[in-house]
Amino acid sequence: MLIERLPHHLDILIVGGGPVGALLAQKLTASGHDVLLVEAKSHIGKDPRALAIAHSSIVALQQAGLWSDQLGATPITRVHVSQAGTLGRTVLTAEELELPELGCTVPYQALAQHALDVVAAGQAPLALGTRVSAVRQMARFTQVKLQTSHNALESEHQLTCRLLVLADGGQLIDQLHDIRQSVKSYAQHAVLAKVTPKQPHGGIAFERFADDAPLALLPNGMDYTLVWTQTPELAAARLALSDEAFIAELEQRFADRLSGFSAVGERASWPLALKTLNSVVGERVVLIGNAAQTLHPVAGQGLNLGLRDAETLAHVLAQTPKAALGEAASLQRYRQLRARDAGLVTAFTDSLISVFDSPAYPIKHARSVALLAIDQLAWLRKGFARRMVYGAR
Incomplete structure (x- = not known):
């Protein structure tokens, strides 16, 4: 459901209203979690990409x-x-x-817009035109600063959450004190x-x-x-x-x-x-989808990998008591469950470029x-x- 009045505290904040973030929001709301999904855009603009699902x-x-x-x-x-x-x-x-x-x-444009429309008409709270400008990780919660735009008016809002999930917003990685990104051109x-x-x-x-x-x-x-x-x-x-x-x-x-x-x-x-992280989990934060890994399109695995991230995280958090959301034990369990799939698919797509790049007979x-x-x-x-x-x- 669309909201304009943002909370001051909640359990889980999901950044990125694409298919990965929307899937996680839908599943977590169904399991009874206090969730908010924020998307910087008000609607999905023209995008020529077609995705292999x-x-x-x-x-x-x-x-x-x-x-x-x-x-x-x-x-x-x-x-x-x-x-x-x-x-x-x-x-x-x-x-x-x-x-x-x-x-x-x-x-991509049709799928992403449909995902936003479904969430907007459902039970999961959704804030459109809302961009995360600052993140501060702390021991018991994460503090997030939001910039909102409604009817051409800009405003700033601050909230805290037990767990921050970045399903997009890779530019925020530099603000995380315990996660580093590697980029291979x-x-x-x-x-x-x-x-x-x-x-x-x-x-x-x-x-x-x-x-x-x-x-x-x-x-x-x-x-x-x-x-x-x-x-x-x-x-x-x-x-x-x-x-x-x-x-x-x-x-x-x-x-x-x-x-x-x-x-x-x-x-x-x-x-x-190729963009990868030293860890997909940190203090009170977890990264999934394109925020966790950006792959070469040669095998068409990027979005599929991100959707499996969302499914696994939703499963882990559904089994986590509210008081323990965002704590290291559940986040490490998620990391371990996703390590094999993410590691092998990333290595596979990367190796295809190396293996098939040489014209030597x-x-x-x-x-x-x-x-x-x-x-x-x-x-x-x-x-x-x-x-x-x-x-x-």
Whole structure:
């Protein structure tokens, strides 16, 4: 429910009203906790991104009332992984896991706005246009300073909470005295565009490792959303290409896999980096979702990892007495429960960039053999697919 009058004290303050923060707020409110979700924006602005949502994430969002058939989601029934210039390839299918789909592609703007709308109409208190400007951790509670904007009027508010959860707001990390962030630049930009295939995509997603950079094609309505990672110089050059020239370069990298593309929409790009923390928990604070880790988009695991963060934290806090919320014991339990999944998924996506970055023939041949092995060995292929759908549990 939307609120304008902020409390002076509460149990749990969640910063970030995206899908991760909304999922946590919904689940904690259902378990009877005193929660407030704050979001700096009043509404979700235009955002061209499309997200790959795993089947397990869809189930979690459905159970929290955050999923809708009106989101314009496109099912992904197969994922085709291949390396250009070699025979190396493997195909992951929903049928092999006895699932209706491996996941879906959904417009980020639609999902994020729907999450805010659901929370606003429900029981979880939500404050829009409310930004956290300062955080002070203390032994028994965390002190938070908020800047609110309503009807063009700015005001400042201060509150305390037993536990602060950052589901977004990575800029606040510098104010935490016991958590440090590490940033690894990939020296790459991701070029994003909507492309129209000459033939129907049939729900098949593609992960293509070309010699110069990996590419992903995600079914999005009748089109594909392209995510093409490359050097900043190449990204700038390809943004400047004519539509015909851009399509020609794209078709060159999928020459033996797709029949081609008939159109390309507006293009955009952004820099890529891996952001991790020395710890996702600190004194009276826990970080989840993008605040905890920002991954390379190559495997489409970022949001799925964040939603599993929210589910696990909600489970731990539901079993924590009110007086013990924010204390080290429960926060360390959460950290331990999430360490394997977060660590393995982060290492996996990071290693993909290193392993598939070298054009050297011996390494390229080894990659081809690895993909063929995954394709030929059912137990290995199914295990890989399960990891993509459910994470490392």
